[in-house]
Amino acid sequence: MSNLAIRVENLGKQYRxxxxxxxxxxxxxxxxxxxxxPIQRIRRGxxxxxxxxxxxxxxxxxxSFNVEQGQILGVIGRNGAGKSTLLKVLxxxxxxxxxxxxxxxxxxxxxxxxxxxHPELTGRENIYLNGAILxxxxxxxxxxxxEIVDFSGVEKFIDTPVKRYSSGMYLRLAFAVAxxxxxxxxxxxxxxxVGDAEFQRKxxxxxxxxxxxxxxxxxxxxxxxxxxxxxxxxxxxxxxxLVYRAPTVEAVDYYMISGFSExxxxxxxxxxxxxxxxxxxxxxxxxxxSKGSNVDVxxxxxxxxxxxxxxxxxxxxxxxxxxxxxxxRGEYVLTTFDTDEPEQYDKFGVRPAGHFISSCTIxxxxxxxxxxxxxxxxxxxxxxxYFMDERALTFTVDGMGAPGKQWSETRMGLVxxxxxxxxxxxxx
Amino acid sequence: MTESALGTKSTxxxxxxxxxxxxxxxxxxxxxxxxxxxxxxxxxxxxxxYKQTVLGAAWAIIRPVMTMLVYSLIFGQxxxxxxxxxxxxxxxxxxxxxxxxxxxxxxxxxxxMVSNRNMITKIYFPRLVIPISTVLSGLVDFFIxxxxxIGMMVYYDISxxxxxxxxxxxxxLTIISALGVGLWFSSLNVLYRDVGYMLPFxxxxxxxxxxxxxxxxxxxxxxxxxxxxxxxxxxxQGFRWALLGIELDSSATMTMSISIGVAIVVxxxxxxxxxxxxxxxxxxx
Numbered sequence: 001m002s003n004l005a006i007r008v009e010n011l012g013k014q015y016r017x018x019x020x021x022x023x024x025x026x027x028x029x030x031x032x033x034x035x036x037x038p039i040q041r042i043r044r045g046x047x048x049x050x051x052x053x054x055x056x057x058x059x060x061x062x063x064s065f066n067v068e069q070g071q072i073l074g075v076i077g078r079n080g081a082g083k084s085t086l087l088k089v090l091x092x093x094x095x096x097x098x099x100x101x102x103x104x105x106x107x108x109x110x111x112x113x114x115x116x117x118h119p120e121l122t123g124r125e126n127i128y129l130n131g132a133i134l135x136x137x138x139x140x141x142x143x144x145x146x147e148i149v150d151f152s153g154v155e156k157f158i159d160t161p162v163k164r165y166s167s168g169m170y171l172r173l174a175f176a177v178a179x180x181x182x183x184x185x186x187x188x189x190x191x192x193x194v195g196d197a198e199f200q201r202k203x204x205x206x207x208x209x210x211x212x213x214x215x216x217x218x219x220x221x222x223x224x225x226x227x228x229x230x231x232x233x234x235x236x237x238x239x240x241x242l243v244y245r246a247p248t249v250e251a252v253d254y255y256m257i258s259g260f261s262e263x264x265x266x267x268x269x270x271x272x273x274x275x276x277x278x279x280x281x282x283x284x285x286x287x288x289x290s291k292g293s294n295v296d297v298x299x300x301x302x303x304x305x306x307x308x309x310x311x312x313x314x315x316x317x318x319x320x321x322x323x324x325x326x327x328x329r330g331e332y333v334l335t336t337f338d339t340d341e342p343e344q345y346d347k348f349g350v351r352p353a354g355h356f357i358s359s360c361t362i363x364x365x366x367x368x369x370x371x372x373x374x375x376x377x378x379x380x381x382x383x384x385x386y387f388m389d390e391r392a393l394t395f396t397v398d399g400m401g402a403p404g405k406q407w408s409e410t411r412m413g414l415v416x417x418x419x420x421x422x423x424x425x426x427x428x
Numbered sequence: 429m430t431e432s433a434l435g436t437k438s439t440x441x442x443x444x445x446x447x448x449x450x451x452x453x454x455x456x457x458x459x460x461x462x463x464x465x466x467x468x469x470x471x472x473x474x475x476x477x478y479k480q481t482v483l484g485a486a487w488a489i490i491r492p493v494m495t496m497l498v499y500s501l502i503f504g505q506x507x508x509x510x511x512x513x514x515x516x517x518x519x520x521x522x523x524x525x526x527x528x529x530x531x532x533x534x535x536x537x538x539x540x541m542v543s544n545r546n547m548i549t550k551i552y553f554p555r556l557v558i559p560i561s562t563v564l565s566g567l568v569d570f571f572i573x574x575x576x577x578i579g580m581m582v583y584y585d586i587s588x589x590x591x592x593x594x595x596x597x598x599x600x601l602t603i604i605s606a607l608g609v610g611l612w613f614s615s616l617n618v619l620y621r622d623v624g625y626m627l628p629f630x631x632x633x634x635x636x637x638x639x640x641x642x643x644x645x646x647x648x649x650x651x652x653x654x655x656x657x658x659x660x661x662x663x664x665q666g667f668r669w670a671l672l673g674i675e676l677d678s679s680a681t682m683t684m685s686i687s688i689g690v691a692i693v694v695x696x697x698x699x700x701x702x703x704x705x706x707x708x709x710x711x712x713x
Contacts (some may be wrong), residue, residue, distance in 0.1 A: 055604070062562075086659060089445065090445075091551070091552055091553065092443075092552035093549065093550060093552055093651075094707075094709045094710040094711055095445065095447060095448060095546075095708075096445060096447055097447055098444065098447060099446070099447075100444060100446045101444070101445040101446070102442060102443070102444050102445075103442070103443045103444075104441070104442045104443075105441070106441070107443075107552075108550060109550075109552070115546060115547055115551055116546075116547050116551075118472055118476055120473060120475075120476045120479040121472065121476065125472075125475070128468060129468050129469075129472055132464050132465045132467075132468040132469075132656065133547060133551060133553065134551065135462075135465075135553070137464060138464050153697065175534045237620065270543070303513065381463045
């Protein structure tokens with residue numbers, strides 16, 4: 001018990017919708033409020049529960065968990081599940097509305113790298129400024145300065161104002177400062193979503209170093225493979241509540257599968273489609289077997305039909321409707337678009353308004369057994385992404401009759417094609 | 429590796445986060461721990477202020493000097509206001525120095541929480557760091573403009589009196605007033621953006637309630653007491669006394685005490701109000 005780093009008990013964070021970020025009151029509103037206050041008060045009194053009256057939302061509700069010293073805990077959940085709010089409370093940016101959090105040790109947060117960077121200042125000046133903002137002492141920054149510059153790889157431009165940096169250089173420098181903070185508890189939110197692959201590897205390496213030094217890490221990411229690589233245990237948040245805590249592999253499985261219908265079909269209601277998608281309007285995504293019925297389980301020896309139904313309220317130039325296929329671990333199996341073939345590409349240069357179905361077939365004997373996620377994307381290359389749902393639907397591939405089933409072992413790999421083997425005795 | 433882990437454990441502190449209500453303590457210890465951040469933010473504001481300008485720091489001189497010239501022409505020459513025995517130019521310049529320090533600090537501080545919102549919504553640090561460093565960064569302009577004053581005093585051959593030693597106290601009073609008012613406005617501005625629109629003409633009106641362009645000697649009788657509620661009235665009279673040797677009148681002890689008292693009350697109430705509002709800043713700003 002004594003080596004707990006974080007203890008969270010019945011944590012709740014309530015936002016008044018009127019107070020959501022980007023909104024603010026004017027004096028006039030307040031004066032109106034003072035006048036109408038008695039009426040509101042009465043109305044609130046009549047509501048079933050005093051706290052739950054309509055214009056508030058609970059971003060977090062009754063969340064309790066402990067993190068031990070030296071543990072790396074993953075936090076996963078969909079957008080709006082409360083992950084960022086949780087990190088904001090833990091890093092003391094915002095106060096809880098309910099409950100209690102006990103934190104042992106200095107907390108360093110990487111909620112967004114480069115906070116406080118000033119474009120007019122040079123790289124060198126920004127290292128000092130950003131370091132101080134993150135809570136480093138001047139002497140500490142002096143000591144680590146060379147290491148930070150080295151890690152960022154921007155030595156040559158260290159005396160150039162950062163507004164002249166490329167966005168990649170800017171991020172590398174920002175992350176370098178943050179990564180050299182030495183807190184006992186590190187809170188990381190999606191910083192790895194930026195930068196190129198090499199830089200991401202560097203960041204991940206740095207984070208596991210941190211953990212090996214016995215410090216505690218709370219890691220939030222949408223990147224399941226990063227979560228799997230870095231953390232041993234994870235919690236799953238859903239609508240502000242902690243719904244699952246387990247070793248990461250299980251938690252990721254739970255997350256990938258939860259919330260999906262079992263029907264082999266995903267439909268979109270009008271309120272689920274962001275305004276930015278217009279004039280593209282997704283209607284349904286279906287997984288069908290060779291007999292043409294919507295299914296949740298397909299056999300690996302059968303071809304799988306994937307079908308997207310959608311409507312265009314106006315014609316779109318260069319539209320491509322595509323699918324991603326991902327394993328339950330979040331690894332991509334393939335990406336494909338309906339205008340991949342040159343003749344389709346030429347024919348649908350401009351797609352007219354109307355109602356469409358784009359469908360494709362994944363050949364039999366391709367996928368290994370397991371659970372798969374289908375994502376959908378509708379975009380015009382380098383122009384606009386109309387709609388994207390990375391986790392629209394899941395289905396299971398059943399391995400019955402697949403090659404090698406005479407052995408009951410689990411086969412490694414995402415694909416399980418039927419390959420022609422020849423065995424030829426060589427006589428000498 | 430094990431050693432560093434043990435090392436960190438021994439220095440670790442326990443923080444309990446729970447909802448707070450009502451007024452909270454100032455927690456100046458926390459502020460002290462972040463003193464280097466105050467320094468760095470002040471330094472950033474100074475460093476950045478005149479970037480990409482042709483005249484650079486000369487602006488710190490141009491602004492008060494231009495205002496001085498305009499006032500000298502309108503109030504000194506045309507209106508022929510009394511300047512208590514010293515040339516009108518230096519009479520008004522001495523007042524413009526603390527006034528511009530105050531008005532700039534009040535305006536910048538009032539907007540500081542909103543302009544630093546991306547820091548506030550992402551990282552914890554005592555929020556008081558921001559208004560404090562904003563006020564401090566204004567001091568550099570003050571000292572640059574002060575150099576011109578020294579030149580003018582030499583030119584007009586004004587001899588210093590022993591009252592010069594009180595100058596730092598009046599400078600401190602300026603800072604206290606600016607910070608106090610700034611704290612109120614910066615917290616209010618998070619809630620009501622009206623404050624941002626109100627500040628420019630509030631500054632304008634406040635300037636006429638302060639004896640910048642005219643002599644405080646025009647205020648007489650019981651009005652003196654009401655007039656002294658404006659701490660900047662005390663500051664300006666103090667500056668003229670300390671630098672130009674313009675005698676304070678018989679009721680000076682009382683009016684000065686009122687000015688100092690008001691400044692301190694505004695600062696302390698501002699600090700507590702700021703602390704009270706602080707916990708919602710990240711959600712509201």
